[in-house]
Amino acid sequence: MNKVLEDIQKIGIVPVVVLDDAADAVPLAKALIEGGLPLAEVTFRTAAAEESIQKMTEAFPDMLVGAGTVLTIENVKKAVAAGAKFIVSPGFNPTVVKYCVENNIPITPGASNPSDIERALEFGLEVVKFFPAEASGGLNMIKSLAAPYTTVKFMPTGGIGAHNINDYLAFDKILACGGSWMVKGELVKAKDFAKITELTKEAVMTMLGFELGHLGINCNDEKEASDTASSFSSLFGFENKEGTSSVFAGTAIEAMKSPYLGAKGHIAIKTNSLNRAVNYLETQGVEFDQSTGKYKNDKLVAIYMKKEIGGFAIHLLQK
Template sequence: MTEKLFTRLSEAPIVPLVQSNDPEEAVAVSKALLGGGLQVLEVVLRTEAAFDCLNAITNAFPKALVGAGTVLSAKHAEQAIEAGAKFIVSPGLNEGVVAMAKKHDLPILPGIATATELQTAWNMGLRTVKFFPAGLAGGPKMLKALSSVFRDVRFMPTGGVNAENLMDYLDIPAVVACGGSWLTPMEAIQKRDFQAIEELSRQALNIQNREK
């Protein structure tokens, strides 16, 4: 699964965050994102119906790579896996979450913001992490510094990434993908303007493709 995930990310290195309290809405948002050309989705566990949304999306789009984000505990990870998550993303580094993902042989991207956290992750055998919150934790300059020391680690910066600074991150060789919520603006979702979300996805991919 890990190889499949990174193959998809090499083709479309942008991971949108899907947040909803309504499974039907979550499916509609996901359909728009996939329609725009994105191949990997992260459903964040920030609402009461998050697991239902995750399950609805994985059932609606079985060929898509759909993971769970904002996974805070081993129990969260287990529930997400039961709901169909194909990878796990956490805002921080937690041994229980990492162990649960490894138990099920799923990719795990724990959040790190400092060299100490990254060194801890490295010594746990992890070689791909989430850099979060990217904008507040030093942005591209911090990532360049970390990747110069941890030369075999790949990063997914999330938090403060947008269309304007996307390539500042993707131009760093150690960055495998960028995550973010700018592709799923709440205003568009509330208006059920899913076409706008599809267009934002397409524009993000066009930015990345133009810079290749």
Template sequence: MRELKDTLARLGVIPVVRIDREEDAVPLAAALKAGGLPCAEITFRTAAAEGAIRRIAAEVTDVLVGAGTVLKQEQAERAVAAGARFIVSPGFDPFVVEWCLQTGVPILPGVATPTEILLGLNKGLDVLKFYPAELLGGQRMLKAFSEVYPGVSFVPTGGVSETNLAEYLKLPNVLACAGSWLVKSEMIAKHEFAEISRLAKQAREIVRQVRGG
């Protein structure tokens, strides 16, 4: 988890990707890498997700690929077998969390309440997905969390875009932000990989301006 934490802190942004065709996985990963964001959270919402993870893990090895929208332990097992290096869930499922902890797979479970944050802390987790961020109060809520849970870092997801990314990244308890604005499904379908690279570069520039480096 330490390696993942360091990588996400450096990148500042996790592109959330819904992919419908396995054959688009490798050029997509290459586009993100070219834009300075060698990372992708492939959502487990489509039949192509598992195969897409497998292709990226095998063919673009320097891109950090994970599985998102993991709702069940069985999905986590399939994702990791395909090559996912981290798991993201929209909520705090104890079975998914426990399996990941037992197998040593980094897990970012979703939290929305103080109770769920405490569940994470009691499992030894200090990085949690805050979802859906904007609907739950966004930056104001995260500022409130920082006073009560000083040792916890969050990955806000849901409503984060290039327009508010900088403000989120300025918060000391935000490790990175995740969002789908970088990689729209229609952009993949139209093979607009140059545009994906451009948006990735734009996001990385925002990170650089806020955090330096």
């Protein structure tokens, strides 16, 4: 898959931005980055789009800025010249797609039926935009389309918000979801960028769904681990479950049979999407110990952060 599309997948949410005034471009980009989404699809529905993309990319070169609602080759040329790293179109225009493919410009065209998808495959595309998502049948329709087209991933946009984004992202054929609920037009016009940052953070936290998984207690040996777990189980009615390296009391307490990572033990934090959580936390300055990564069916399911917190090693755990 194209690296730009891989980066979009790691982020998970594509803010769809409509700007009437290019002066709002930089503060809006800053608000999205501070909220945890260094990504924007600037729609070419307004005269300010081209200048807005240019201002965003100049101010924040590492931000992933693309152009949406691209309908013509001329739009593509203007967007790319302004610094757009990817192109998104609402429908499937073979002329635009052909131009982008021939010029190695990542494009995600709209496709909401089998014929559109087959045309996308003819051009060697791996990702299509499903638009308008909810009005076109939503997740059930995407699952139906994904069944015969097993190599295709989807970027649904339209009717997606905090109430249903995790339903979509839970399906492994979804690359990312586009939405505008964190960048509402009235907030941009009011220049309430603090509120946009707040809504962006809420969107990211909703997507990642962090929650406490379990507490790991470092014990000196197997007997101490068994006794520790049994103490919790007898007091609180938990059930002991013995493993190779630890004994669990219920699901929240893990007694290690020998000292493991962390001066005091470890804390597991569960997340809806481990890869996206790692990507997000890395943008916040967190480093991960890649040697601790655990995989299941080639998918990362657990990994430790390098630094301890309060004497505890922290590891993320895929829900």
